[in-house]
């Protein structure tokens with residue numbers, strides 16, 4: 001496990017197509033091969049967490065829905081039947097190596113609301129401390145619409161940042177990032193390493209696709225943004241062959257995404273991983289420079305504010321040209337924030353009738369794309 005050996009805590013995301021065959025169901029030999037890879041990593045002193053898809057796909061075979069196109073409530077029923085089977089097979093496969101599995105099913109609110117986030121994190125950390133391998137999935141049988149992650153790439157990134165993993169491995173039938181979607185552009189070349197996820201890198205992923213093709217490169221790049229911003233490296237590699245972690249460790253083809261170099265504290269990791277913003281704050285050039293040099297955002301440096309947010313919500317911070325500078329937890333409700341933009345901090349009490357915070361977003365509550 002040489003290439004993976006330097007990592008201490010690894011989240012492995014397993015795509016449905018690796019685990020489940022539409023016709024025949026579970027791919028048992030593949031599952032046993034990854035269980036043996038996990039056992040080797042554990043022997044090398046590395047903690048491993050698994051974010052596994054496959055509940056819906058497996059449940060469709062279990063319930064005899066494999067050949068038909070299914071409605072939402074049927075796919076939720078499939079998730080219920082599939083998840084219980086998935087949990088059992090993970091537990092058996094890891095058990096062969098004397099490892100215990102512990103199942104965690106998350107919904108979006110479990111990572112977006114800080115109190116629930118801390119609770120989920122404590123449970124997962126306790127499982128790890130007790131030597132178990134957490135097997136995590138979205139709670140698909142109850143999560144719907146806007147309260148879903150919808151894809152396990154971003155869920156896995158969120159979990160990786162939550163537990164301060166140093167590596168996130170995305171295993172699927174895609175071996176990495178190409179300069180353009182290779183199915184559409186035969187001249188596309190393979191990208192081995194991404195230092196920073198720029199708009200050019202995002203464009204390489206192609207379109208967001210449809211509900212059916214979710215989990216493609218677009219969600220993987222989104223996952224990369226969440227992970228790298230919080231200091232977790234990410235790698236995309238094919239899991240099609242047996243023992244994919246061993247293969248990756250031995251140098252298999254893959255795309256590596258570098259994490260930001262600055263250490264990120266736990267609170268900032270939560271901010272970095274937030275998936276939805278309640279508002280947008282555009283700052284002037286002077287403020288952009290000040291933030292990049294490690295200062296807090298004062299009302300005087302704010303040009304415009306959009307959105308209906310409350311104090312404590314996460315908002316996106318934009319440069320004056322509209323490019324994204326970072327995100328942070330705002331210290332004011334939207335109506336109050338709007339009243340104090342462009343004003344000196346000393347004037348806040350007089351304008352609002354109460355002494356609010358001098359900073360609209362404190363530097364400890366902020367994370368910039370530069371990783372500060």
Ligand code: GLU
Pocket residue numbers: 015016052053054055056057079137138140150151152153214215
């Ligand atoms: N949570 C879904 C499942 O277990 C998979 C979502 C995805 O593939 O990204 O079936």
